[in-house]
Amino acid sequence: MKIIISHPTLNANSKNLVIGLLKSKLLFKLFTTIAIFPGQLLFKLGSNPKLKDLKRRSLDKTWQPYTQSKSFFEFGRLLASKLHLEYFVKHEKGFFCVDKVYQNHDKWVANSLTQAKKEGLSGVYAYEDGALATFTKAKQLGLYCIYDLPIGYWKSARSLMQKEFDVNPEWSSTLTGFNDSSDKLNIKDQELALADVIFVASSFTKKTLAEYSGNLPEIKVIPYGFPEVKQKKEYQSLANRKLKVLFIGGLSQRKGLSYLFDAVEGIQNQVELTIVGHKAVANCDVLNLSLEKHKWIPSLSHDQVLACMREHDVFVFPSLFEGFGLVITEAMSQGVPVITTDRTAGPDIIKSGEDGWIVEAGSSVAIKEVFTKILETPEIIEQFGLAARQKAQTRPWSVYGQEMADALSSLKIL
Template identity: 45%
Template sequence: MILLSHPTGNANVRHAALGLARAGLLGEFCTSLNYRETPALRRLLPESLRLQLRRRSFPSELAPLTRAYPMRELVRLLAPRAGLRSLVRRETGPFSVDAVYHALDRRVAARVAQRKFTGVYAYEDGADATFRAARRTGLTTFYDLPIGYWRAARTILTEEAEREPEWASTLHGNQDSPAKTARKDEELALADVVLVASSFTLKTLDAAPDFRGRVVLIPYGAPAPVAPPPPRERNASARSSRLRVLYVGSLGQRKGLSYLFRAADQLAGAIDLTVIGAKPMTPCAPLDAALARIRWIPSAPHAQVLTEMAAHDVFVFPSLFEGFGLVLLEAMAMGLPLITTAHTAGPDLISDGVEGYIVPIRSTSAIVERLDFLRRNPATRMEMARAAQLRAQQFTWDHYESTLAACVQTTLAAR
């Protein structure tokens, strides 16, 4: 039986838990917060906070196996609203993301000592104490690496800080302390199996000194469309119509945002750009200026994000360093062609020129060229949209769950 842990539990974590549970392999799922709304909470909490907390509600199927430790995470979520940002400062804040990860890691390590499990499954930055305890008791360690290896990231992001100094404050990976990066290396060294979701993440492990571990690549799944995409045919005969362009993700330069915003400026009057994502806590003047020129949605529930996707023509994701980019599959499922880079799961998901385009990182000109072509060629764009939606259907969460469960089961049986 597996002890699975993750503090926040995004979509891939939920489906990992469901896959293990449905295969009879999940002994326990430890997380920080499993929100259950009640009439009293609906009355007491502001709507914006309730929307945020609803994203932290896990399927009822997992309820009997879920153990939550909510207090530290609740303070992390509430402190910025109360103006107490020092409490959540990266690494040093007592209620920072790092502190939340480490606190849960320690609690899970204590659970491991009870010897009820045959393996542990943990994620980057939250596995060190868990894996150490697992080694002491002879348990198998499964390490999920949701983004590329840190040394590979540091090389690219250090270069980026030199190229785009005004955006450097948003390159948070460059600010990781030696203690944090050493912890990442220790987790990797203690892993029996490393799970990645893209060939790009797999490739970044080449930068890991002396790493010779077993790596398994299992791509994520796409959601079923919440509604049929709107009839984009209305633009088919209007060659001069404005192209509706969407980006969804965090608003830091690791995502290549300066290059997207410059492309939008060059295509002013020809495209309408919508950006969905929260600004980083550290100020960034060029980001603020860019957001003032476009349609910006700071936060949206997942259903609204999918609806926005269905209302646009193309999805641009010019990331410099990504583990997968789950939004890519979500956009494809909603019928959007992609413009993305080879430093994402893009090459695993699409063929260049069929369901979208793979462009070089840091290339405003390539983004401009592809967007302008799609604007001027609506028939081709619609062909790509149909191809993207069909391709997304080949990536299902059911497949992710069953493949991950089979990997875990086979590994445990071989030990």
């Protein structure tokens, strides 16, 4: 069995899937937009601080024989974003918008399948918003269609998030996911309809697919891995200082931000809150006022994120709708206990009350109750933090890659 992996931009989960398939000799080809290898000119240019984004696209030399790349639209998107040419990256409409990147990539992969099948291809593995043309062509050729849904189903998102428009209307401008056109949403449904199997990274994502009106194939839940556990966290007494609480993520109400701000209201003399992330929109007054009350850092590099996590006592991720939440596993790998909701991967990877806490989504009271418990028994910070770190050591990214390879090799592909 040989599989094509199609992912325009490559993230941690797709890269570790590729590693797993390479080890198991299941990878036919990787199709992506920008692929940079050691020794190439672009790799050398990535050493320039102004071009550091290129370094993120560099891949292991052993991948080179398997990698196909076509980078025009993605380079255009990166350049237009860098130069703040908003017209070119406008949602769904801009010539270099992320939707156009995915659509053009999808068509390119689809056009490559006929030849690939002649060379022994068995199936295609593609991701949401970039699978329709590929799956349509794959079906014509009798190839197996493997779909990856990285975040919950859109109808479920609409129904769950609609409440926020009524309960927290002043935050509604940050819910930018409601800007998707009916055409884009229809494409998501068509992709699901063509899938022979669906992979998701959390039980919550699987649950959201109950709102899909058609017939679905088998849904496999395989959580992502944890980052490598390297540095130890130094735990410090809470005596004579505030509890240091951290949030990292996009600054929108989908992340449950209002509930976090409400949870610390009235206990600022005991809790110090740091927020790291970009604003979803610039002109949300209630968000801007909330950020003024606390420490706000707009952006950090990945290494800085991990260091920042180690400097805090507890990480809070109160998301209202999340396919996984990689920041949860990152914080746990740094020995920081996490408070998160039942609408993330939290229930799949955290044992609530032992190595973290799972709270009801949309409840500032539930978050504040955990803060109170920590303030009353501060020794649980180290106890839970060490347990979280130990959990991270048992499930590195290599375990995810191997589990994915095992699951794919067990599929009944003709």
